[in-house]
Amino acid sequence: xxxxxxxxxxxxxxxxxxxxxxxxxxxxxxxxxxxxxxxxxxxxxxxxxxxxxxxxxxxxxxxxxxxxxxxxxxxxxxxxxxxxxxxxxxxxxxxxxxxxxxxxxxxxxxxxxxxxxxxxxxxxxxxxxxxxxxxxxxxxxxxxxxxxxxxxxxxxxxxxxxxxxxxxxxxxxxxxxxxxxxxxxxxxxxxxxxxxxxxxxxxxxxxxxxxxxxxxxxxxxxxxx
Numbered sequence: 282x283x284x285x286x287x288x289x290x291x292x293x294x295x296x297x298x299x300x301x302x303x304x305x306x307x308x309x310x311x312x313x314x315x316x317x318x319x320x321x322x323x324x325x326x327x328x329x330x331x332x333x334x335x336x337x338x339x340x341x342x343x344x345x346x347x348x349x350x351x352x353x354x355x356x357x358x359x360x361x362x363x364x365x366x367x368x369x370x371x372x373x374x375x376x377x378x379x380x381x382x383x384x385x386x387x388x389x390x391x392x393x394x395x396x397x398x399x400x401x402x403x404x405x406x407x408x409x410x411x412x413x414x415x416x417x418x419x420x421x422x423x424x425x426x427x428x429x430x431x432x433x434x435x436x437x438x439x440x441x442x443x444x445x446x447x448x449x450x451x452x453x454x455x456x457x458x459x460x461x462x463x464x465x466x467x468x469x470x471x472x473x474x475x476x477x478x479x480x481x482x483x484x485x486x487x488x489x490x491x492x493x494x495x496x497x498x499x500x501x502x503x504x505x506x
Contacts, residue, residue, distance in 0.1 A: 384491025
């Protein structure tokens with residue numbers, strides 16, 4: 282069995298990491314805006330664009346456009362390209378959630394583990410989570426040709442690991458809904474700031490600690506055909 286994890290919600294505390302960098306940037310420039318507000322606006326614009334984007338548009342392209350829109354929203358002037366380069370370089374310091382290392386390693390003792398993410402390949406390699414998974418199973422939008430929550434992304438991921446069964450661990454509402462609607466066996470890992478889409482399907486299993494993931498993914502795998 283293959284178990285994939287969402288990179289920037291389930292494994293990485295991306296809001297803390299991104300907000301810390303953007304907060305330092307704002308302070309250096311005397312901007313009267315918090316790092317959390319900058320991050321939330323940028324992340325919101327980026328996710329909105331991902332709903333309709335398709336490669337060869339890259340995650341970097343989407344992130345650059347989202348940062349430009351964020352600066353426009355707030356009336357800020359800066360070199361967007363340079364700031365995005367620095368922001369993406371800071372990803373190496375973005376923390377994993379505290380339960381991740383032990384939880385993923387426990388799953389990896391019995392199953393192959395990977396990542397299923399909208400990011401570009403080169404950005405995925407800089408994350409702390411990358412060292413916890415099989416590099417051959419880092420499944421990105423760049424590789425698969427679609428962005429979450431499009432069903433094509435999940436179908437391509439399942440095809441990439443066939444004939445092995447794929448179980449996906451998701452945290453964000455859009456990822457949970459996208460994976461379930463695409464027919465993937467899905468476990469929800471509950472993270473702060475992420476809520477389920479009330480109009481979408483509900484995951485069969487949800488856990489609040491990555492230490493419970495081995496039991497959860499095996500339970501879900503046993504319940505699908």
